[in-house]
Amino acid sequence: MTSVVVRDVSLNFGAFDVLKALNLNVPEGEFLVLLGPSGCGKSTLLNCIAGLLDVSEGQIFINGKNVTWEEPKDRGIGMVFQSYALYPQMTVEGNLSFGLKTAGMAKDEIASRVARAAEILQIEPLLKRKPAALSGGQRQRVAIGRALVRDVDVFLFDEPLSNLDAKLRSELRVEIKRLHQKLANTMIYVTHDQIEAMTLADRIAVMKGGVIQQLDAPQVIYNRPVNRFVAGFLGSPGMNFLDGEVEAGSKPAFAVAGARIPLDRYGFDGKATGGKAVFGIRPEHVAIGEAAGAMPFATDAAVEIVEPMGSDTLVWTRLGGQSFAFRVEAERQLHSGDRLRIGFDPARASLFDGQSGNRI
Amino acid sequence: MVDHVLRATPDMAAAAAPAGRAGDFAGPSGPRPRRAFSRRNIFIYGTLAVVAIYYLLPLYVMVVTSLKGMPEIRLGNIFSPPMEITFEPWVKAWSSACTGLNCDGLSRGFWNSVRITVPSVFLSIAIASVNGYALANWRFKGADIFFTILVIGAFIPYQVMLYPIVIVLREIGLYGSLWGLVLVHCIFGMPILTLLFRNYFASLPEELFKAARVDGAGFWTIYLRIMLPMSLPIFVVAIILQVTGIWNDFLFGVVYTKPDTYPMTVQLNNIVNAVQGVKEYNVNMAATLLTGLVPLVIYFVSGKLFVRGIAAGAVKG
Numbered sequence: 001m002t003s004v005v006v007r008d009v010s011l012n013f014g015a016f017d018v019l020k021a022l023n024l025n026v027p028e029g030e031f032l033v034l035l036g037p038s039g040c041g042k043s044t045l046l047n048c049i050a051g052l053l054d055v056s057e058g059q060i061f062i063n064g065k066n067v068t069w070e071e072p073k074d075r076g077i078g079m080v081f082q083s084y085a086l087y088p089q090m091t092v093e094g095n096l097s098f099g100l101k102t103a104g105m106a107k108d109e110i111a112s113r114v115a116r117a118a119e120i121l122q123i124e125p126l127l128k129r130k131p132a133a134l135s136g137g138q139r140q141r142v143a144i145g146r147a148l149v150r151d152v153d154v155f156l157f158d159e160p161l162s163n164l165d166a167k168l169r170s171e172l173r174v175e176i177k178r179l180h181q182k183l184a185n186t187m188i189y190v191t192h193d194q195i196e197a198m199t200l201a202d203r204i205a206v207m208k209g210g211v212i213q214q215l216d217a218p219q220v221i222y223n224r225p226v227n228r229f230v231a232g233f234l235g236s237p238g239m240n241f242l243d244g245e246v247e248a249g250s251k252p253a254f255a256v257a258g259a260r261i262p263l264d265r266y267g268f269d270g271k272a273t274g275g276k277a278v279f280g281i282r283p284e285h286v287a288i289g290e291a292a293g294a295m296p297f298a299t300d301a302a303v304e305i306v307e308p309m310g311s312d313t314l315v316w317t318r319l320g321g322q323s324f325a326f327r328v329e330a331e332r333q334l335h336s337g338d339r340l341r342i343g344f345d346p347a348r349a350s351l352f353d354g355q356s357g358n359r360i
Numbered sequence: 361m362v363d364h365v366l367r368a369t370p371d372m373a374a375a376a377a378p379a380g381r382a383g384d385f386a387g388p389s390g391p392r393p394r395r396a397f398s399r400r401n402i403f404i405y406g407t408l409a410v411v412a413i414y415y416l417l418p419l420y421v422m423v424v425t426s427l428k429g430m431p432e433i434r435l436g437n438i439f440s441p442p443m444e445i446t447f448e449p450w451v452k453a454w455s456s457a458c459t460g461l462n463c464d465g466l467s468r469g470f471w472n473s474v475r476i477t478v479p480s481v482f483l484s485i486a487i488a489s490v491n492g493y494a495l496a497n498w499r500f501k502g503a504d505i506f507f508t509i510l511v512i513g514a515f516i517p518y519q520v521m522l523y524p525i526v527i528v529l530r531e532i533g534l535y536g537s538l539w540g541l542v543l544v545h546c547i548f549g550m551p552i553l554t555l556l557f558r559n560y561f562a563s564l565p566e567e568l569f570k571a572a573r574v575d576g577a578g579f580w581t582i583y584l585r586i587m588l589p590m591s592l593p594i595f596v597v598a599i600i601l602q603v604t605g606i607w608n609d610f611l612f613g614v615v616y617t618k619p620d621t622y623p624m625t626v627q628l629n630n631i632v633n634a635v636q637g638v639k640e641y642n643v644n645m646a647a648t649l650l651t652g653l654v655p656l657v658i659y660f661v662s663g664k665l666f667v668r669g670i671a672a673g674a675v676k677g
Contacts, residue, residue: 052570073576085567089589098585099575146571158567 001064003028003186004154009048009058011041011210018044019210021058026188028153031180034190035197036207037233042190045207046156049188051075063153073103075154078147082159084139086131092142093127096149117148120179137168144179157189161196173199194234198222206230224350228357231280231350237314239280239350240324246351246360248274254351256320261297265347269360276354283314285348286326288340298343306334317342426450426645433641449642453650457643459630462619466647469627473607473654475538476623480545481602485595488550492557493583497569507558514551522615529616536618544616545606553598560594561587596665604655624651 006024010017018041026032034042047053049060051072059068067075086095093114100110118124121141131139140160147155160176161169177200180187191197197204198218205215206229214226225231231239244256252263252272261279263272292298301324305316312327315334319342326342328334351360395401421438426449428442455465462468494500495507525544526535534540564587572582613623622630628651632644659666 047570050570050574052573071576072570072574077574079571079574081567081571083565083567085565085571087568087572087586098572098577102576102581146575150575 001028002026002061003030003063004049004188005059005061006045006049007059007061009045009060010056011044011048011053012056017210019048019055022210022212024205024212024215026186028186029184031177031187031189031200031202033197033201033204034188034207035192035194035204035233037192040207041210042192042207043158044210046079046158046188046190049075049154050077050079050156073099076152077154077156078150078152079156079158080140080143080147080160082162084131084136084143084163086139086142086146088131091128091130092123092134092145095131095142096127096145099146099150113149113151117145120148120182121145136164137172140164140172141175144176153185155185155187157187157191159191160189162191162193169193169196176200194236198234206233223348224359225280226359228278228280228352231352235282237283237325237327239282240286240319240326242279242281242320242322242324243354244277244279244320246272246274246277248272254279254346256322259299259320261346263346263351265296265345266349266351267347268351273360277360278352278354278357280350280352281344281346281348283325283327286342286344288326288328288342292341292343295343295345297346298341300339301342303334303336303338303340306336422645422649426642426649428642430638430640430642449640449646450650452640453631453643453647457631457647459619459622459627459634466624466627466631466650469622469624470650472538472617472621472627473624476541476545476613477603477606479539480542480549480606481599483542484546484549484553484602485598487546488553488598489557489588489591489595490583491550491554492559493561493587494579495554495558496561497566497582497587498579507554510551510554514555518548518611522611526615535616536621538617538621541612541616541621541623544612545602545609548612549602549605553602556598556601557591557594560591564590593665593668596662600658600662600666603658607654 002025004024004026006022009019009022011019022041022045024032024045034045036042044053048055049062051067051070055068059066061067062075062077072079087098090098096114096117097110100113114127115124118127121144123138123141123145126134126138126142131142134142140163143160157176161172164172173196176189180200189196189200201218203215204218204221206213206221208229214221214230221230222234225234228241232241242254242256244254246263247253247255249272252266252268254261254263254277256279287295299319301317301319303315303317307314307316308330310330312330313332313334314325314327316323316325318324334340352358353360424441425433425438427445427447429444429446429448432443453465454467454470456463457465491510495503529535529540529543534543568586569582572586577585608625609623610625610629613626614629617623617626628647631647
């Protein structure tokens with residue numbers, strides 16, 4: 001059963017279109033991540049689903065019910081905000097029970113729900129404290145608890161971890177994943193952090209300019225991006241892009257200044273056509289030394305810059321006159337000026353049309 | 361922490377450097393010594409003292425004069441302290457000074473002013489805070505136009521509207537009554553108060569408002585349960601602005617009330633500017649001090665909160 005359906009939703013502020021005829025189906029129990037740069041409309045879409053913004057056109061269904069004109073409280077959603085948005089003058093308990101009290105729920109029912117949420121999130125010792133006396137991670141846990149007590153089918157997260165430091169962020173990320181496995185609710189999660197998106201999502205919707213660019217499983221989005229924007233947005237360090245030309249024919253190849261990359265192993269979306277194109281390959285798909293010799297394409301390169309990252313090392317060089325990065329294991333000692341052989345398998349690469357940026 | 365690290369560095373360097381070069385670390389260390397009577401300090405405190413005396417001198421003269429008897433005042437030494445302290449002028453100013461036919465002192469005006477100020481402050485702040493909340497959080501249709509009109513209202517000189525309001529009050533039967541004046545104060549306080557509250561509520565995180573909506577709270581629940589408890593500083597600012605503004609008001613008081621309902625300021629003017637009889641300077645001074653006492657007390661009691669509120673409202677908006 002589909003839990004959330006967004007049908008042809010548009011939203012414009014005056015002449016500015018924030019969302020453009022957007023469609024989205026979220027099956028029950030799915031963890032969907034809306035990923036994109038600032039201003040791509042991902043938070044706006046979430047606010048529309050929550051009912052905090054009125055759509056200009058289109059419909060929104062939650063659990064089969066048309067909620068396009070419903071108030072947020074009647075949509076069966078719980079929401080977690082980036083700034084936690086805890087009511088500062090109330091205790092944690094007051095924060096958790098505010099929505100239930102507003103709805104006129106019986107006292108013992110409220111108490112049991114608050115107790116259950118507090119137990120799941122392990123915030124029982126904090127119940128009598130005010131938000132000001134909590135750390136960032138504790139606050140965000142309370143904010144999640146506020147959505148939890150509502151006992152709703154759909155959870156909406158609006159960049160919930162962006163205000164936390166890196167260590168807490170990775171801890172809470174795991175907790176959110178655990179929570180999803182435990183509750184099996186539908187969750188829609190907005191973020192601009194690709195690591196969060198990759199680690200949490202069942203499916204990722206990559207957005208840009210109010211349009212979903214690609215909606216698929218994280219692995220597919222990472223390995224077979226539909227256009228250059230998606231390819232560049234995911235991955236850190238980012239994908240290498242080489243500008244050049246595709247030579248069509250029985251033995252297609254990609255020509256870049258001083259090098260010819262054979263494309264007979266590359267899976268074209270259709271028939272290979274010639275013309276300007278961009279060749280993309282991820283730094284971790286590049287082999288060096290002896291392994292490079294076994295690759296369909298190999299060339300010599302001079303090391304320009306070495307960036308040790310601890311777990312591995314990123315090496316910058318040039319290929320066909322363009323900047324090119326690859327990863328080597330951390331033990332490998334390389335220095336600026338070293339020469340070595342690098343190679344890769346074009347089957348793992350992505351080719352994009354030079355004009356439209358779409359995958360070819 | 362940083363301090364500690366900085367101080368540790370020379371030791372470590374000394375340990376690493378040849379022993380003969382340890383002398384390089386001699387010379388100034390720690391905080392720079394400052395002299396109490398530097399030229400800078402003398403200038404700063406000197407200026408402060410001069411300005412303070414300049415502002416406090418009139419107050420001193422008033423207090424001293426109000427405690428003297430008339431014969432002593434006639435000697436003309438306005439700066440000298442009273443030889444014989446008397447509270448007679450204060451009693452007279454409060455309970456028996458004459459304005460026109462009434463000879464019951466400022467007490468009548470004081471109670472009139474209380475009856476004007478309390479409902480005016482309460483009503484204007486209650487309405488303006490809801491206005492500001494609606495404008496900041498519920499972007500209703502025409503909100504921008506409404507707000508623009510309100511702000512323009514703040515720039516129209518009062519004198520332009522004096523006479524039209526006389527007619528309006530006469531037509532609704534409130535002319536000359538205290539409630540008429542209360543209404544006028546509410547209306548004229550509205551633009552600046554609404555602006556004040558709108559900016560304050562706009563500076564509160566918008567997500568708080570969204571969270572409350574997801575929790576099912578409506579217009580009034582959010583206002584009363586979420587916004588009000590967070591807005592003490594701005595309410596204090598509004599109360600101070602309104603109490604001092606309305607208490608000190610003379611123009612509206614003299615135009616829209618009758619002698620029976622004159623506020624304290626108008627009555628003070630009538631006492632001080634009486635043209636008949638002897639000018640009783642001591643009574644005038646006492647009456648003026650009595651009138652100014654209310655705003656003065658408000659400032660002293662809530663000065664700290666006032667500054668906090670002004671600063672909070674100024675962050676954004």
